[in-house]
Amino acid sequence: MIGTLVIATVVLLYIFVQRRFRFFEKNGIPFEPGYFPFGSLIYWKMITGQVALFSITKSIYEKHPNAKAVGYYGILGKPHLVICDLDLAKKVMVRDFDHFVDRPFADGIHPDANKYFCKMLTVLKGDEWKAIRNLVSPIFTSGKIKATVPVINQVASELADYIDQRVIGETSTDNKDIFQKYSIEVLGRLGCGVEPKILTDNNPDKNVFYQKALELSGGGKPNLVTVFKFIVTLIFPTIAYYSKMSAFEPEPINFMGALISNAIKDRQATKVKKSDLIDFLKDAIKEFEQSNPNGMSEGEITELIIANGLLLFFAGTDTSSSALSIVMHFMAKNPDLQEKLYREIKDAIEENNGNANLDYTTLNGLKFMGSVIKESLRFWGFNFLDRTCTKDYHMPELNATIPKGMQVTVAGASIMQDEKFFPDTQTFDPEAHFEDESLYPASFMAFGQGPRNCIGMRFAYMVVRACLVHTLANYKVEPCPKTITDWEIDPLHPSALPKGGLYVKYTRRE
Ligand code: HEM
Numbered sequence: 001m002i003g004t005l006v007i008a009t010v011v012l013l014y015i016f017v018q019r020r021f022r023f024f025e026k027n028g029i030p031f032e033p034g035y036f037p038f039g040s041l042i043y044w045k046m047i048t049g050q051v052a053l054f055s056i057t058k059s060i061y062e063k064h065p066n067a068k069a070v071g072y073y074g075i076l077g078k079p080h081l082v083i084c085d086l087d088l089a090k091k092v093m094v095r096d097f098d099h100f101v102d103r104p105f106a107d108g109i110h111p112d113a114n115k116y117f118c119k120m121l122t123v124l125k126g127d128e129w130k131a132i133r134n135l136v137s138p139i140f141t142s143g144k145i146k147a148t149v150p151v152i153n154q155v156a157s158e159l160a161d162y163i164d165q166r167v168i169g170e171t172s173t174d175n176k177d178i179f180q181k182y183s184i185e186v187l188g189r190l191g192c193g194v195e196p197k198i199l200t201d202n203n204p205d206k207n208v209f210y211q212k213a214l215e216l217s218g219g220g221k222p223n224l225v226t227v228f229k230f231i232v233t234l235i236f237p238t239i240a241y242y243s244k245m246s247a248f249e250p251e252p253i254n255f256m257g258a259l260i261s262n263a264i265k266d267r268q269a270t271k272v273k274k275s276d277l278i279d280f281l282k283d284a285i286k287e288f289e290q291s292n293p294n295g296m297s298e299g300e301i302t303e304l305i306i307a308n309g310l311l312l313f314f315a316g317t318d319t320s321s322s323a324l325s326i327v328m329h330f331m332a333k334n335p336d337l338q339e340k341l342y343r344e345i346k347d348a349i350e351e352n353n354g355n356a357n358l359d360y361t362t363l364n365g366l367k368f369m370g371s372v373i374k375e376s377l378r379f380w381g382f383n384f385l386d387r388t389c390t391k392d393y394h395m396p397e398l399n400a401t402i403p404k405g406m407q408v409t410v411a412g413a414s415i416m417q418d419e420k421f422f423p424d425t426q427t428f429d430p431e432a433h434f435e436d437e438s439l440y441p442a443s444f445m446a447f448g449q450g451p452r453n454c455i456g457m458r459f460a461y462m463v464v465r466a467c468l469v470h471t472l473a474n475y476k477v478e479p480c481p482k483t484i485t486d487w488e489i490d491p492l493h494p495s496a497l498p499k500g501g502l503y504v505k506y507t508r509r510e
Pocket residue numbers: 121122123133311312313315316317319320323377383384385386445446447448449450451452453454455456457459460
């Protein structure tokens with residue numbers, strides 16, 4: 001009896017999945033065929049760790065050079081659409097954004113297991129997302145970012161001292177290691193209301209805040225449990241939701257949450273105000289609450305501040321430290337470009353009376369540095385631009401209608417490495433690729449596009465720019481024996497950095 005039931009279930013499932021496998025063919029959309037039960041071959045390779053999740057998009061883009069969009073199937077025949085055409089990508093992300101408001105990752109987040117996480121901007125959906133995005137946006141105006149620059153400069157100067165005392169003399173230095181100490185310190189001070197003092201600690205690697213932050217992000221090194229949980233939440237959201245899987249380790253989240261909560265209480269008690277993201281967020285929420293007739297309780301406001309303070313920490317530390325690591329890798333590989341950047345930095349410091357603490361406007365005015373950062377992010381080859389179709393959407397380009405619920409991924413990294421938009425794409429060439437201003441808005445996808453793009457982009461540029469000023473003004477970077485020659489993203493690396501890591505040698509400038 002049980003045997004018959006099992007066989008009947010498998011047969012029914014098989015029929016159901018085979019039907020799903022017909023979707024793209026029926027709609028005349030180019031596709032990667034699906035095989036029961038794991039879907040397209042590329043998806044199977046991802047499940048078995050042969051390719052990274054984000055490489056699915058890249059490999060599909062390369063295999064279908066002339067397609068505007070390509071379909072593939074996930075587990076049990078779940079259809080996914082990869083957008084390869086830049087104009088179509090713009091429609092999805094900008095013009096017709098109201099059909100693609102949500103991110104699929106949100107589906108696997110159960111509130112019981114993810115108390116703060118489910119309130120974060122990245123996973124919120126529909127109107128709730130819109131309300132919180134409007135609420136958080138004012139904390140990233142240029143006036144507010146300007147006010148954070150002194151803290152960023154202070155930490156960048158601590159990093160320069162750290163390099164002097166601990167890095168000089170090493171034959172090879174892991175960029176990710178030093179820059180994540182820096183970015184965690186910056187976001188710890190500005191996003192969590194504490195001074196972790198990682199870079200001045202006698203034992204920086206044992207600094208409690210630093211360790212908790214690393215536990216949260218997977219440590220910047222391959223951590224199978226973190227990768228596993230992330231993948232389950234992303235590709236089996238129903239399982240993650242009903243098994244109440246916490247997308248991140250609860251312990252470090254609670255630790256950070258308690259720090260933010262204490263900072264809020266402290267400020268309430270002492271009435272001291274700081275120019276940091278917590279106070280900006282608190283003011284923004286209070287303002288929002290005043291104009292909201294239903295109002296939020298004090299507890300709800302605190303939870304919202306903690307959730308989004310944590311989010312800024314999450315979204316900002318790993319990305320910024322990876323960006324810096326990549327810039328330093330390319331500066332070591334391209335001494336002429338490094339010299340040019342050094343001269344730009346040196347001139348700006350001289351004009352600032354020899355002071356390396358440049359202000360917001362001067363940092364933003366370092367034109368060549370801007371091109372170097374953009375080119376590094378372009379070259380990286382990692383980008384995660386996922387949306388869920390929230391209303392049926394007709395694409396005349398495909399002569400097909402994308403149904404509500406379908407997952408859509410914009411091939412941002414591949415567009416940024418396409419000869420059509422960036423000629424000689426495998427050459428690191430900041431000026432050629434980013435001199436033409438009109439190129440930038442159209443095909444530069446490193447921070448996403450449209451209403452759901454990276455809210456912290458301008459702040460991120462400050463974090464990266466100030467750090468480059470303080471480090472490159474004092475030190476030269478050179479290739480070392482561990483500097484990689486081939487750029488291939490490690491599928492198991494939680495920060496999506498290349499295999500072999502990003503090592504260089506630091507020497508003092510005389
Ligand atoms: C170089 C550093 C960074 C890179 C490359 C980066 C990249 C991205 C990308 C690609 C997205 C998705 C955009 C989309 O779906 O269209 C995103 C979203 C986001 N980023 Fe960043 N980011 C960086 C730094 C930061 C920083 C420093 C913060 C905050 C302190 C931040 C906060 C966010 C948030 C909150 C979102 C979600 C926005 C939403 O869903 O409405 N990011 N980022």
